[in-house]
Amino acid sequence: MKFKSYLFTVPSLLLSLAGYSGAVFSAQKLTFSQDILPIFEAKCLKCHSDEKQKGELRLDTKEWILKGGESGDVLIPFKPEYSDVYVLAALPDYDPDYMPSKGKGLTPAELETLRSWIQQGAQFEVESAETAAEASMDMTIQQAHPTQTEVKSQVKIKQVSYQLKPNEKAAIEQLKQLGVKVDHVHYDQSKYELILSYAKLNDDNFPQQSLIKLADRLTKIDFARLPIGDASLASLTKLSKLSYLDLRQTKITDKGLAHLNDLPQLEYLNLYGTSISDHGLAKLNNLTQLKSIYLTNTRVTQQGIKKLVQRYPNLKVSYIAS
Numbered sequence: 001m002k003f004k005s006y007l008f009t010v011p012s013l014l015l016s017l018a019g020y021s022g023a024v025f026s027a028q029k030l031t032f033s034q035d036i037l038p039i040f041e042a043k044c045l046k047c048h049s050d051e052k053q054k055g056e057l058r059l060d061t062k063e064w065i066l067k068g069g070e071s072g073d074v075l076i077p078f079k080p081e082y083s084d085v086y087v088l089a090a091l092p093d094y095d096p097d098y099m100p101s102k103g104k105g106l107t108p109a110e111l112e113t114l115r116s117w118i119q120q121g122a123q124f125e126v127e128s129a130e131t132a133a134e135a136s137m138d139m140t141i142q143q144a145h146p147t148q149t150e151v152k153s154q155v156k157i158k159q160v161s162y163q164l165k166p167n168e169k170a171a172i173e174q175l176k177q178l179g180v181k182v183d184h185v186h187y188d189q190s191k192y193e194l195i196l197s198y199a200k201l202n203d204d205n206f207p208q209q210s211l212i213k214l215a216d217r218l219t220k221i222d223f224a225r226l227p228i229g230d231a232s233l234a235s236l237t238k239l240s241k242l243s244y245l246d247l248r249q250t251k252i253t254d255k256g257l258a259h260l261n262d263l264p265q266l267e268y269l270n271l272y273g274t275s276i277s278d279h280g281l282a283k284l285n286n287l288t289q290l291k292s293i294y295l296t297n298t299r300v301t302q303q304g305i306k307k308l309v310q311r312y313p314n315l316k317v318s319y320i321a322s
């Protein structure tokens with residue numbers, strides 16, 4: 001049986017941002033029918049359309065894509081980093097969750113097209129002449145102040161003015177030597193995301209100091225499948241910018257969960273396949289930004305989830321009861 005509670009709204013602020021980035025980077029918006037469907041046809045639909053629906057997911061029409069798969073939404077407009085259609089295809093191809101699970105993966109250019117499409121708001125059809133005219137009027141208004149060139153040069157300044165401090169550089173080198181994948185986040189070149197899943201790490205050699213040195217820059221960390229527990233969780237509390245934390249299939253317990261309350265920016269929390277129970281969930285009481293939580297294959301019950309959602313009414317919970 002499935003229990004899902006989700007409430008996702010696209011704030012109008014983001015819609016206006018989309019228009020804004022359109023003015024800066026390109027006038028032409030990507031659409032599903034023109035730009036994405038051909039990629040999905042070549043690489044995904046064999047397993048995700050009318051014949052087969054692996055993961056209970058179809059990717060051939062707007063309606064099916066918005067319906068999501070067995071673990072919930074797969075597309076979150078404007079948020080490629082939270083959209084599984086993109087995230088799974090962007091994993092390293094040796095990851096067990098990598099998509100496609102068989103056959104040729106997406107090329108870097110195809111991945112970038114998919115990412116940009118979601119980033120721009122995941123439009124499905126080419127705009128009709130009328131809406132296109134409206135959109136271009138919006139753009140003219142935005143361009144009047146500041147002008148397009150001004151915006152461009154501001155963007156440029158932002159890119160060159162960012163520089164790593166020596167201790168930040170050293171921390172990145174140390175992490176890389178441990179086998180940690182260090183990347184910029186797509187939406188902000190001055191921020192970083194880490195994938196630690198393939199590093200040989202546990203609580204005893206946890207790179208606490210390197211993470212703390214990078215505290216101002218770390219927005220996403222993926223610890224999936226590492227044998228780390230509560231001791232390591234306790235050392236994350238200084239990462240005040242962290243918005244995305246994947247702890248799936250780690251050894252964390254209810255006891256450690258209270259530490260997460262010290263992460264004021266946390267929006268995404270994956271606890272899939274951990275020993276967390278209602279008891280641990282009850283400790284999450286200070287995460288004002290939390291938007292999305294994954295609880296399948298844990299010991300939580302629907303009762304515990306109900307209480308959680310009472311505290312966080314806009315939270316999207318992914319949970320399939322076993």
Ligand code: HEC
Pocket residue numbers: 040043044045046047048054055056057068069070071072074084085086088089099100101102103106
């Ligand atoms: C050879 C078959 C195959 C191909 C091709 C394939 N997938 Fe999958 N996909 C699967 C299977 C099997 C699952 C279920 C995995 C599981 O449950 O662990 C899945 C699950 C998924 C899910 C998770 C659905 C959910 O809610 O759990 C997403 C998202 C996804 N695929 C995206 C894609 C994308 C994007 C492509 C193309 C780039 C693709 N897949 C190509 C077999 C395939």
